Amino acid sequence: MRVLLLCLTFLWPALLHALPTALPAPGGVAILSLGPGGAQPRAGFNDERVAVVPTDGGWKAVVGLPLSLQPGDHRVEVTWADGRRSWHGFTVHDREYGESRITIDEERLVSPGPEDLKRIEAERARIRKALATWTDTVPDFNFAVPAEGRFSSGFGLRRFINDQPRNPHSGLDIAAPTGTPIHAPSPGRVILTGDFFFAGKAVFLDHGYGVISFYAHMNDIHVEEGQVVERGERIGDIGATGRVTGPHLHWTIYLNRTAVEPELFFER
Ligand SMILES: [Zn+2]
Known part of the structure; x- marks a missing residue:
């Protein structure tokens, strides 16, 4: 028995x-x-x-x-x-998302120059490739919250940076002090890591069947590309790298290369 x-x-x-x-x-x-x-x-x-x-x-x-x-x-x-x-x-059905207005003082981060644009384009190509990953593994759709902290900015917010309209917010922001651990919310494999112009130090995890999660603005990355991670494994620490106004985790979940509301994946 x-x-x-x-x-x-x-x-x-x-x-x-x-x-x-x-x-x-x-x-x-x-x-x-x-x-x-x-x-x-x-x-x-x-x-x-x-x-x-x-x-x-x-x-x-x-x-x-x-x-x-x-x-x-x-x-x-x-x-x-x-x-x-x-x-x-x-x-x-229609769904109303609020709006968010932030001010960023460093002009280069708001209106990047030609050299930066070259770098940004190269990084976008690497990110597109990562998001196109498909593995025949049934994902564990029950996601844990990857870091302890305050949900400081919700998914879908219509954003304005220095009053200029930008793409809506593609993820959920969790604000916490630099060094706060970030854990894999569901089993997966590390498919891309890097230090990106906007995202700063970032990690992409493939969970299978086109479910991919993304962690940005990290202070430290604790995993390597190709590494398989268990649920709860530490993948890095919260930081303030890339285009940020303070230390936080920006967390996106993609399904069929589409960013969706992360709260739909929380453990039930
Ligand atoms: Zn964000």
Whole structure:
């Protein structure tokens, strides 16, 4: 009996296949039932491959919805193992995100010069490549909060830097003193580390099926590219590197190369 219980405890996370909280809105996650078992189908949304995970009720697509997505009817295209195709519609509702205005004094960080722009473009190419990573590992969608601190700036905020409109906030900011540890919120593999113009010292983790998380403005990086990390493993420390107004962790979760609301992944 004791052995059985131990086995069940051990198998529980694998059997559960917890999914993120569904929020069919721009910046949210749509979860669609594709149908019963059989071989794993392949699904796409706006030309991006999306995660398809096995659940008790058959295959489910877990679709990241861009902040720029228009509310209304959308659909996911599914290709089954026998070549058959099907379309699965869903409705996206409007969602209001607030706005944030910050002031950055260092002009170079606001309006980079030609040399900086060259560097920024090269870094963007490396980041695009990392975000295109696909591994056939079922992600553990139950994410822990990666660092202790105050949620200082929410996902999706419409931002203005020195009164100039910028892209909306692609992540969640957690403010804490420099040196506060950052832990991997879910098992993964380190696919990119670096010291970037805007992001400062940063780490990208691949969790499988196009689920990628990103940690920016670190003071120290404690992992190397290629390293496999367990949930809870320290990947670095909070800092104030890159374009920041103070020490904090900027944390983004990407699904199908789309930044989505991290709070949808918190342990339930
Ligand atoms: Zn941020």
